[in-house]
Amino acid sequence: MIAKTRERTLKLARDTLTIEAAALQTMRDRLEGANADALILAVELLHHCKGRIVVSGIGKSGHIARKIAATFASTGSPAFFVHPAEASHGDLGMVTRDDVFVALSNSGETEELLTIVPIVKRTGAKLIALTGAPNSSLAKLADAHLDTSVEKEACPLNLAPTTSTTAALAMGDALAVSLLDARGFQAEDFIRSHPGGRLGRKLLAHVSEVMRSFDNTPKISIQASLQDALLEMTSKRMGMVVILDEQQKVFGILTDGDLRRLLEKNTNLGSVTLRNATTPSPRTIPPELLAEEAIEMMEKHRINHLVVTNTEGHLLGALNLHDLFAAKVI
Template identity: 70%
Template structure:
C-alpha cells in the first residue's frame, strides 16, 4: 500500500472542499432563480403532475438517467405512481408503456440528447404531457416541453469542467423539489409513506399498533383487587413483566402492582399478610388504547419515564399490557 505525500493529501482535501462549494452554489443558484417566470413553470409542472391520471414516466440517459431513476423512485414512494424508462429502449418497444394519460419527465443537461429528442415528438403525439429539466432553455427539449425547468449551472465541479457533477446535483435537487411539492399537494402523510415502506424502520413505527405488540388474554398479568399480595407476586413471577394489573370484578383496571411497589413495602418493613393489595398498589396507572400506534406507546413511556403500559378498551377494561422489551422485540425502538 502506497502512502500519499502531505502535499497530495492537502490537494485532495482542497479539491473536496472546492467540489462541495461549487455544488452547493449550484443549488443555491437554483433557489435564487426560482422566481417569476421560472416559478410559474415549476408551479405548472406540479399542476401537470397532480392532474396526471396515468403514471409519471421518467427518462434520461447517462448520468441524467441515474438521476432520473432516483427521482422516479422518489415519486413512487411518495404517492405518485412512477417508473423509469430508458430512452434507447423506448425506441425499441418500451415507448408502448407511455399513454395519453401519463406525464413524461425528461432529464438532459444539454436538452439535445438524441435518444430523447427522437422519442419526445412521438410522446407528444400520444397526448402525454412533457416536463423537461435541462440546463439549456433554448434546447429542443425545452421548446417541446409543456413545462421546462431550468437547471443550468455555471460550471461543473470537475477540475476539467467536463464530468457531470454540479449539473447532476442540480438536476437531482430540482427533481426532489418536484417530488416534495407534489407529495404536499397530494396531502401525503407519514402513514402513506409507511404503507409503501412496510419493511423499513419507519414502516414498522407507523404501521405497528399497540394491539400488535401487547400481551393479551392469558398472557396479560392480572390480579383481582380482592386477592392477596402473595397472589399478586405469583402473577408477577409467572408473567415475567415486572408487574401485574389490578382489576375489579368487571375487569376494569383500578391499579398496578410492580416490582417497585414491592421494594417499597420491604423498605418500610410492612407485613404482606396484614396489607391489602389496594393499599400496596399504584392506583390510576398509565393506560393506552390498543388502536394507537406502538410508536405512541414508546413516546408515552419516555415522557412518563415508565417501563410498562396497561392496554384498555373504551370502558377502561383490561385488554393487555406491554413493556419496553415487547417494543424492542417488535423493532419499534
C-alpha cells in the first residue's frame, strides 16, 4: 500500500471513530428533561410487559433490531425480531396485547412500519420507537419515543447508515442494561441462558469436569528422593508434582520453576532433599467450584497450577492452564 493511500485509510478510520464517538456523547447528553422521561417510560413499559418484546425494523435498522432483540432475550427478557414486510403478510399475528413493540427507523417514516404500527396499537400492545426524527410519523404514534438523531453519518458521502445505526444500537443496549437491572437479573440467570459454546463452558463447567484425575496427576511421597520427583513430573507432563505427607495429604508442590531456581542456587542437586525443595501449602481448590473461579484464582495469584483437594486435604486431582485451554473454558 502506497503511503498516500495508507494515510487516507487511517484518516478515514480515525474520522469514523471520532464521528461516532461524538454522536454517542451527544445522545448521552441529550438524556435530560423530556428525553430522560421518555427513556424512563420505555424501561417501565418493558419492565411491566406481560408478553414478549417484539423488535422490528427494515434495512440496516432491521439488522440493528435483530441484535437488540437478541440482547433482550439473553438478559432475561423474552424477545424476538419480526420483519415489518413479513408482519403485514401474516406475521403480525405474533403480536398480542400483552407485548411491547419496539420499532426502529432513522427517518421515522418507514412505509413498512407505518403500515403495521396502527394495527399493533389497536391490538393494545405498547409502542416504543427509536428514530432520528422526533417529529416523524412513527415518533408521534409511539407511547415512548427515544431520540437517536445524529448530526451526520461517518460515511464520507453522508449517505451510508453508519453513525445512525451505531446510535440506535447503543440506545438499544442502554434499554437492555436498564431493563436487566430493573428485573434484578443476576449472573446465575445469565449462565442459564448461555449454556452453549465457550461462554457456557466457562460459566457452567466445574473444576471436577476439567481437572486431571487422581491417577493422571503427578504425585509422590515426601519420603521420596528429588530424582524420583523429577521422574514423576516428567512422566505425567504437567510441569509440577504434588508432594504428599505421611497421611497422604497434600504437603506441597514442586514445579519446573522451583527446579530452575534450585539450579541457580545449587548446582549439586544430590544434596537437596525433597522436603527442602518443595513449596509447602500450595494453592488448592475444591472440585465443586466453577472452572471460572479457578481461572480467577490463577490470575489473582499469578500461578499456572492448582491442586484439587477434598475438605480433609487429600489429593483428588490437579488443574493447570493447559487443561483449561483444552476444555475450552479459556
